[in-house]
Amino acid sequence: MALNSILKFFLPKDKIFFQLFENVGETVSIMGARLKDVVHEKDFDKRAILIKEIEDLEHVNDDYTHRIFTELGRNFITPFDREDIHYLATSLDDICDYIYASAKKINFYKVNPDDSGFQKMAELILSSCNEVQKAVAELRDMKNLRKITDAMVLINSIENQADDIFDMSIEKLFETEPDAKEVIKKREIYQIMEIVTDKCEDAANVIESIIIKYA
Amino acid sequence: MALNSILKFFLPKDKIFFQLFENVGETVSIMGARLKDVVHEKDFDKRAILIKEIEDLEHVNDDYTHRIFTELGRNFITPFDREDIHYLATSLDDICDYIYASAKKINFYKVNPDDSGFQKMAELILSSCNEVQKAVAELRDMKNLRKITDAMVLINSIENQADDIFDMSIEKLFETEPDAKEVIKKREIYQIMEIVTDKCEDAANVIESIIIKYA
Amino acid sequence: MALNSILKFFLPKDKIFFQLFENVGETVSIMGARLKDVVHEKDFDKRAILIKEIEDLEHVNDDYTHRIFTELGRNFITPFDREDIHYLATSLDDICDYIYASAKKINFYKVNPDDSGFQKMAELILSSCNEVQKAVAELRDMKNLRKITDAMVLINSIENQADDIFDMSIEKLFETEPDAKEVIKKREIYQIMEIVTDKCEDAANVIESIIIKYA
Numbered sequence: 007m008a009l010n011s012i013l014k015f016f017l018p019k020d021k022i023f024f025q026l027f028e029n030v031g032e033t034v035s036i037m038g039a040r041l042k043d044v045v046h047e048k049d050f051d052k053r054a055i056l057i058k059e060i061e062d063l064e065h066v067n068d069d070y071t072h073r074i075f076t077e078l079g080r081n082f083i084t085p086f087d088r089e090d091i092h093y094l095a096t097s098l099d100d101i102c103d104y105i106y107a108s109a110k111k112i113n114f115y116k117v118n119p120d121d122s123g124f125q126k127m128a129e130l131i132l133s134s135c136n137e138v139q140k141a142v143a144e145l146r147d148m149k150n151l152r153k154i155t156d157a158m159v160l161i162n163s164i165e166n167q168a169d170d171i172f173d174m175s176i177e178k179l180f181e182t183e184p185d186a187k188e189v190i191k192k193r194e195i196y197q198i199m200e201i202v203t204d205k206c207e208d209a210a211n212v213i214e215s216i217i218i219k220y221a
Numbered sequence: 222m223a224l225n226s227i228l229k230f231f232l233p234k235d236k237i238f239f240q241l242f243e244n245v246g247e248t249v250s251i252m253g254a255r256l257k258d259v260v261h262e263k264d265f266d267k268r269a270i271l272i273k274e275i276e277d278l279e280h281v282n283d284d285y286t287h288r289i290f291t292e293l294g295r296n297f298i299t300p301f302d303r304e305d306i307h308y309l310a311t312s313l314d315d316i317c318d319y320i321y322a323s324a325k326k327i328n329f330y331k332v333n334p335d336d337s338g339f340q341k342m343a344e345l346i347l348s349s350c351n352e353v354q355k356a357v358a359e360l361r362d363m364k365n366l367r368k369i370t371d372a373m374v375l376i377n378s379i380e381n382q383a384d385d386i387f388d389m390s391i392e393k394l395f396e397t398e399p400d401a402k403e404v405i406k407k408r409e410i411y412q413i414m415e416i417v418t419d420k421c422e423d424a425a426n427v428i429e430s431i432i433i434k435y436a
Numbered sequence: 437m438a439l440n441s442i443l444k445f446f447l448p449k450d451k452i453f454f455q456l457f458e459n460v461g462e463t464v465s466i467m468g469a470r471l472k473d474v475v476h477e478k479d480f481d482k483r484a485i486l487i488k489e490i491e492d493l494e495h496v497n498d499d500y501t502h503r504i505f506t507e508l509g510r511n512f513i514t515p516f517d518r519e520d521i522h523y524l525a526t527s528l529d530d531i532c533d534y535i536y537a538s539a540k541k542i543n544f545y546k547v548n549p550d551d552s553g554f555q556k557m558a559e560l561i562l563s564s565c566n567e568v569q570k571a572v573a574e575l576r577d578m579k580n581l582r583k584i585t586d587a588m589v590l591i592n593s594i595e596n597q598a599d600d601i602f603d604m605s606i607e608k609l610f611e612t613e614p615d616a617k618e619v620i621k622k623r624e625i626y627q628i629m630e631i632v633t634d635k636c637e638d639a640a641n642v643i644e645s646i647i648i649k650y651a
Binding site: 190 | 395
C-alpha cells in the first residue's frame with residue numbers, strides 16, 4: 007500500500023494503466039498454465055488445490071480490474087480512449103472468469119479430465135493467454151507493432167482451432183459416452199473452455215482497434 | 222386514462238419517472254411473492270392459475286416499461302442520466318421476464334416444484350425483489366441513503382447465496398435424479414431462477430451508480 | 437473489382453450503404469430458402485451439399501458486412517446514424533450466422549430433420565427473411581413506408597409464432613423422445629432456429645427506429 011502510494015506519486019498518472027494491464031496480462035498467463043495443470047492432474051484432491059490457486063488468482067485479477075475502473079473514474083487524460091480501456095479490462099476479466107469456471111466445473115461435476123479434448127483445449131487456451139500477455143505488454147510503447155500483430159494473428163488462429171477441437175470433442179462425446187448425464191456435464195465444460203478462446207479474441211480485437219488509432 | 226392525463230398535468234414532468242419506477246418496483250415484489258406461491262403449490266391446476274397471474278403481471282410491467290421509454294423519448298430534463306433510466310428500466314424488466322420464465326417452465330415441463338432447491342431459490346428471489354422495491358422507492362428523494370445502501374448489501378449477499386444454492390441443487394440433481402431428461406428440465410429452471418438474482422444485482426448496481434452521481 | 441471501382445466513382449458515397457445492405461438482404465433471403473431445403477432433404481449427403489452452399493453464402497455475407505464496417509470507418513456523411521448502420525449490419529449478420537449454425541448442426545448431430553417442428557420453424561424463418569429483405573430494400577428511398585411497416589408487423593408476428601412452435605416442439609420432444617442424448621441435440625437445434633427469428637426481429641427494430649428518425 008505504501009509502495010503503491012509512492013509509485014503513484016512518481017509515475018505519470020497514465021502509466022498506472024499500463025502497469026495494471028501488465029499485472030492482468032501476467033495473471034491471465036499464469037491462470038492459463040494452471041488450467042493446463044488441472045487437466046493433467048489425475049488426483050481429485052491435488053486438482054482441488056490447483057483449482058483453489060486459480061480461484062485466488064481470479065480474485066487477484068478482480069482487484070486489478072476494480073482498480074482500473076477506479077482510475078478510469080477519476081478525471082484525467084488516459085493513454086487511450088476511456089471506452090477502449092473499459093472494454094479491454096472487461097474482456098481480460100472475462101478470460102479469467104471463464105478459466106476459473108472451467109477449472110471449477112471439472113471437480114464440481116467429478117469429471118475425469120484425462121481426455122484428449124480437454125487437454126488439447128487447455129493447451130490452446132494456454133497459448134492464447136500467453137499471446138494476450140505479449141500483446142498487452144506491448145501497449146506501453148507500441149514500438150514493436152510487429153510483435154502485437156503476430157500475437158493477434160496467433161490468437162485468431164487459436165480460436166479457429168479451438169472451434170474445431172470443440173466440434174470434434176462434442177461429436178466424439180455423443181458417439182462414445184452412453185450416459186446422457188455425463189454428456190451434459192462434459193459438454194458444458196467444453197463450452198466454457200471454448201468461450202475462453204473467444205474472450206481472448208475479444209481482447210485481441212480491442213488491442214487491434216487501439217493500435218489502429220494510436221500507433 | 223383520464224386520471225393519468227390529470228396526473229400528468231399536475232405532476233412536474235420528471236416526477237413521472239419516479240411514479241413509474243415505483244409501480245415497477247411494486248410489480249417486481251408481487252411477482253416474487255407469486256413465484257414463491259408457485260413452488261409451494263402442489264396442485265398442477267392451482268399452480269396454472271398462479272402462473273397466469275404472474276404472466277398478467279409481466280404484461281402490466283411491460284406497459285410501465287414501455288411508458289418509461291416513451292417518456293424518455295420526449296425531450297425534457299430527466300431526474301437522472303437518460304442512460305441510467307434506460308438501463309434501470311431494462312434490468313427491472315429483465316427481473317420480471319425471468320420470474321415469469323421460471324414459473325412458466327415449472328408447469329410446462331410438468332416438474333414437481335416441491336423440492337428444497339426450488340423453494341430456497343424462490344425464497345431468495347422474493348427477498349431480493351423486496352429489497353429492489355425498497356431501493357427503487359428511495360430514489361425519489363434520496364434522503365434515506367442508508368436504506369438504499371442496506372438494500373444494495375442485501376441484494377449482493379442474496380446473489381451469492383443463490384449461487385451456492387444453485388451449485389448444491391445441481392450437484393444433488395446429478396447425483397440423485399436417474400432420468401437425464403428430468404436433469405435437463407430441472408437444471409434449466411434452476412438456471413433461470415439464478416438469473417433472476419443476477420438481474421436484481423444488475424438493477425442494484427445501476428441504482429448505486431445513480432446514487433454516487435446524484436446523492 | 438473493376439466494376440466495383442467504377443460503381444464507387446459514379447455512386448454518391450452514401451449510396452454504397454444502400455447497395456451493400458440490399459446485397460445482404462438478398463443473401464439473408466436466399467439462406468432462408470436454402471435452410472428450408474435442408475430440412476426437407478432426407479438424404480444426408482445431399483443435405484451436406486446444401487449446407488455447404490449455406491456456409492458459402494455466410495462467407496459472402498461476412499464480406500459485405502466487413503465492407504459496410506470499412507465504409508463506416510471512413511469519415512463522410514452517412515445516410516443515417518452511424519450506430520444504426522452498425523447495429524443493422526450486425527443484426528443481419530447474426531441472422532446469417534444462426535441460419536448457418538442451425539443447418540450445420542443438423543448433419544453434425546446426424547439428426548433426422550424430417551420433423552414437423554423443424555419444418556414449421558424453417559418455414560417461419562424463410563417468411564421472416566423475405567420480409568427482412570423487403571424492409572431493407574425500402575430503406576433506399578423510404579417512399580413506400582406502408583411496405584416497411586407491413587414487413588415489421590409480419591416479422592413480429594412470425595417471432596411470436598416461432599415461440600409457440602418452439603414450445604410445442606420441446607414439449608413433444610420431451611414426451612416422445614426416449615433417448616436423452618437425442619433430446620439434447622434436437623433441443624439445441626430448435627433453440628438456434630428460434631434465435632434466427634429473434635435476430636430478424638432485432639433487424640426489424642433497427643429499421644423501425646431508422647424510419648422514425650428519417651422518414
